[in-house]
Amino acid sequence: MTGPATRTRRSDATRAAILRAARERFAADGYDRATIRAIAADAHIDPSMVMRYYGSKEGLFAAAAEFDLHLPDLAEVPPDRLGETLTRHFVRRWEADGTLVALLRAAATNPGAADRMRGIFAGQLATAVARSGADPATAERRAGLVASQILGLALTRYVVRLPPVVDLDPDELAAWVGPTIQRYLTQPFPPSRASGR
Amino acid sequence: MTGPATRTRRSDATRAAILRAARERFAADGYDRATIRAIAADAHIDPSMVMRYYGSKEGLFAAAAEFDLHLPDLAEVPPDRLGETLTRHFVRRWEADGTLVALLRAAATNPGAADRMRGIFAGQLATAVARSGADPATAERRAGLVASQILGLALTRYVVRLPPVVDLDPDELAAWVGPTIQRYLTQPFPPSRASGR
DNA sequence: GTCTATAATTCGATAGAC
């Protein structure tokens, strides 16, 4: 009963508390303003513990910014509902977990965070788009356009907090932004105004 | 001829040099990382001069973040070319002047900068949209949606630097993003998937 | 008007007691 397996290791709880506090602080304040001292205070531990467990502020951020978009397999989504599905997914995902907003805030000033953001969208999003039926030759470009609208939505809704964007509910967002994403994914290529090639 | 009116006052040149350097530093590094020392070094003056002229770092930023989108009168733009016109205008505007990118970077972590960003888009953009022929009752919402795509484009192209977005030239941007802006401005309201009301 | 010197904070990181 008192063996090492039954006694929950304090360090695990401490590590988890630090990570949770770090995500909140990084999301709320960005990389620079989020201090190790403040994160430690939120987690009710000593600042030196953060250093002990994560080595440095960079290391803590790297651990806190692990992020899986949990994108659905777009090959199994009805082709005419790709935009709506993706829009609703993103809104749900980042309202349930502030990590992506933290990453977005940090990416504005921290090169490492910007690099990680590029990695997420090049890896996870571009990969998902490639499975949506898009021509592989254009998939990366389409993913970039999708990112421009999706991240712009996150920026205006959660960071800058533009009132008209904050006020939209998920259904309205899907109705307005969904068709944009749909067009970026399915519009014949190239979409030049002179139409032809 | 040698009166005070003909002799260019040194202080004016110094103030202008400080402001120019501040815009570049704020754009490149964001509010926190852009230091008064670095700005002063860029302007080849002493850091204390910055304090003398602008009072504080906040005051300097406030002066450097004055920004006029120079939006055209949308009442004079052919209604079917609103999206393309606006998209090209924004790309041209912020590639000629890094102030908006500076403001965007700063807004990610600095509440004052976010407030200013809201002011610009509520004031200048919403006002322009209201003159585009949009129903006044929906103009603010349409402006918010336009902002979400336009700022997302700036974010992915100039801050995060997603390669596929960076690689698009102005013509391609107008062809891809223009229709999005056009739809946000002219799509009948509401755009629900269930179409009718 | 311009610069030197420095005050007053605050931060990340380290050393070491317990």
Next chain:
DNA sequence: GTCTATCGAATTATAGAC
């Protein structure tokens, strides 16, 4: 494993000489 104490560096801001 956890905390106290503190270092060294960097920052904004101020005081005052010239």
